[in-house]
Amino acid sequence: MRLSELATLLGGELVGADVEIGRVASLAQAGADSLSFVAQKRFIAAASQSAAGALLARPEAVPQLGKPCIALADPYLAYARAARLLHPAPVTVPGIHASAIVSADAQVAASAQIGPGVVIEAGAVIGERCVLQAHVFVGSHAQIGDETLIHPHVTVAAGCRVGARVILHPGAVIGSDGFGNAWAGDHWEKIPQIGRVIIEDDVEIGANTTIDRGALDDTVIRRGARLDNLIQVAHNVVIGEHTAIAACVGIAGSTTIGARCQLGGAAMISGHLEICDGVTILGGTLVAKTIRQPGAYSGSYPMQGHGEWLKNAAQLRHLDELADRVKQLEKRLAALSAAAEEAE
Incomplete structure (x- = not known):
């Protein structure tokens, strides 16, 4: 499929040469006949250095890529649609x-x-x-x-x-x-x-x-x-x-x-x-x-080294006791503050 035809089907804008594309591929595995995509800024450098024949990218990223591109707002969604076009499901055989x-x-x-x-x-x-x-x-x-x-x-x-x-x-x-x-x-x-x-x-x-x-x-x-x-x-x-x-x-x-x-x-x-x-x-x-x-x-506990986790788990067992002690200390502090105010 010509890149211009694919751009029309995806609702994007062709930027660069109208190359022929035969498949979709990851940046690491792409070849000259492959279409890949750049959905995040952190992949721009890798995309520009890849062997991909063409890329799907946001308009602001296209000048940095140096390859034929289809510019559109959502490259990942466009990749999903391009994959269906370039890799259609087998025809049903009744x-x-x-x-x-x-x-x-x-x-x-x-x-x-x-x-x-x-x-x-x-x-x-x-x-x-x-x-x-x-x-x-x-x-x-x-x-x-x-x-x-x-x-x-x-x-x-x-x-x-x-x-x-x-x-x-x-x-x-x-x-x-x-x-x-x-x-x-x-x-x-x-x-x-x-x-x-x-x-x-x-x-x-x-x-x-x-x-x-x-x-x-x-x-x-x-x-x-x-x-x-x-x-x-x-x-x-x-x-x-x-x-x-x-x-x-x-x-x-x-x-x-x-x-x-x-x-x-x-x-x-x-x-x-x-x-x-x-x-x-x-x-x-x-x-x-x-x-x-x-x-x-979320409610998951972040991963830790096992030794550190054991120490924290031991402390959690005493959480109720610690909360009670804090309450008692707060009451004592309030009483001391009240006595100090009366003395003044």
Whole structure:
């Protein structure tokens, strides 16, 4: 693709030679046919010295780069769009592999691609131009929306609904039973999990992420949300539109997370909470109470040498005692101040 054509498609301005571009690449791995990007000032020097044939950059950075550029306001977003243009997804090849097991009661669009070893149970619905790769399982009466891509070894359990243009990465489990048990005095009794998982349009779910079905109401992942790998979403959780959640986050049952939130890796979210729209939770943070104000929240303890950490941990054990001593000292100081004023 000529750089001028790409600039038009991205809504940017071509600066410099109209070179031909064949791929996107990092600054370190780029070659003469590669397009890379400069999103921060600290990478300008590296970009100017790289072998990249062209760059995406903000207008103010272009004069310092000495290469053909597309100037635009958000180089990182432009990179995402350029990558889709230069590296398009494989074309869907309609048909059902001979080794797939498809119930006679299932509805599979003629334009869908059903790979080897796929199992589709009775009453399931597979939409137009869907791709189900090897060994996907779709349970009874589950529904998969148009143009959804499901990678190998994904499970979509009975009754669950997956919207259009969703991506489910390998090993994801949609609709496993929620962790519901009642204590009967000497043993646990399982609580049937009769809700569903509802995944709305344009959602992406990472590899080996598990989303439990609701106990009564549904577990819901709203439109445009992004979930990374190895995330646990418990029963009856609701995740808002365009919220992004990084790997290894755990969300306990019946918690609602608002729209456009960002949760850093390994954050832990307790159950029955509400997190409002526009909240950022930093990695490793434990959220144990409802958040009603947008903003950034953190609760992780900074890393230290182990010896220093042990000393500080020992002091923390005496924090209540220290607080009591401070209160007593404040009372004594107030009494001494009052006596001094009377003496004057």
